[in-house]
Amino acid sequence: MKAQNKVLITGAAGFIGFHLTQKLSSLGYAVTGYDNLNDYYDVNLKRSRLAILRTIADFQFVEGDLTDRDKLNNLFVNQGFDFVVNLAAQAGVRYSLTNPHAYLESNLHGFLNILEACRHNKIKHLVYASSSSVYGANKKMPFSVNNNVDHPISLYAASKKSNELMAHTYSALYNLPTTGLRFFTVYGTYGRPDMALFIFTKAIIEGKPIDIYNYGKMKRDFTYVDDIVEGITRLIPTVPEPDSSWNGFTPNPSSSFAPYRIYNIGNNQPVELMDFVAAIEEKLGIKAIKNLLPLQEGDVPETYADVQALTDAVGFKPNTPIKEGIGNFIDWYLAYYKSK
Secondary structure (H helix, E strand, C coil), X not given: CCCCCEEEEECCCCHHHHHHHHHHHHCCCEEEEEECCCCCCCHHHHHHHHHHHCCCXXXXXXXXXXXXXXXXXXXXXXXXXXXXXXXXXXXXXXXXXXXXXXXXXXXXXXXXHHHHHHHHCCCCEEEEEEEHHHHCCCCCCCECCCCCCCCCCCHHHHHHHHHHHHHHXXXXXXXXXXXXXXXXXXXXXXXXXXXXXXXXXXXXXHCCEEEEHHHHCCEECCEEHHHHHHHHHHHCCCCCCCCCCCCCCCCCCCCCCCCEEEEEECCCCCEEHHHHHHHHHHHHCCCCEEEECCCCCCCCCECCECCHHHHHHHCCCCCCCHHHHHHHHHHHHHHHXXXX
């Protein structure tokens, strides 16, 4: 990998962006990170990640928002990126129930600015984060990229589905190669404090009850962050081309007559929430106090990724066992907060 391969990672101080920046830098990419360091969750955690990234020789950081069109455009013009990985977004299903406008600004206006900048600066490939939440009311398991996803049940999911539609439009109109990645419940070291593993670990250590929704009858395709990063890394140079077999009479949602692709990145092994909690209890050596509650609005009872398309494209399938991933996270959590 030659250093002249320049990549922009938006959301670089975020959970996945942090890990991806480290990985791509180790492979010889010259990485520029772009992040607004907002206070959706603990800014100190973002700054801790950023402090580590700043020790990387070829890494540059620019603080800015996706909605700042002029700043973004100037960055593209001045840097001459080859690839762009858009991970910056307003995250969280539950937050979208109470703060809907945040999703419109970041996930739609911001993504439009990314698409325009990519279009006008001859980007070789735009890879962007979608979400497993786009499957919404779908019941057919495992969730396949070949299935229709027109029934979202949260504004967050709708915004991610919109990103896929917007990307397809730019692929079709301007021949911009785009790849959307539907992530399935990502967890791991330096993870987000609003995610279940972080919330559960903190509460169990502090002897506080944890909320278990749908009375524990939930399944999630928990995917370790290193597997997510490996999938992204392999897909960046895998620039999509028009699918010659695509047919408008029987359209495949995951490909197109345009240079456009959609992939799932998930562990392909759903885990029951109670088993997930048990793995945390085992690692900590502490029993959780469980508060069983009904299913929350916007939540789905089960996620399960069909990753065959990813395996076919890049020869990789996420495979980190849940106990290993949880163990890594808790080791990090205890060390990180002991030092604070």
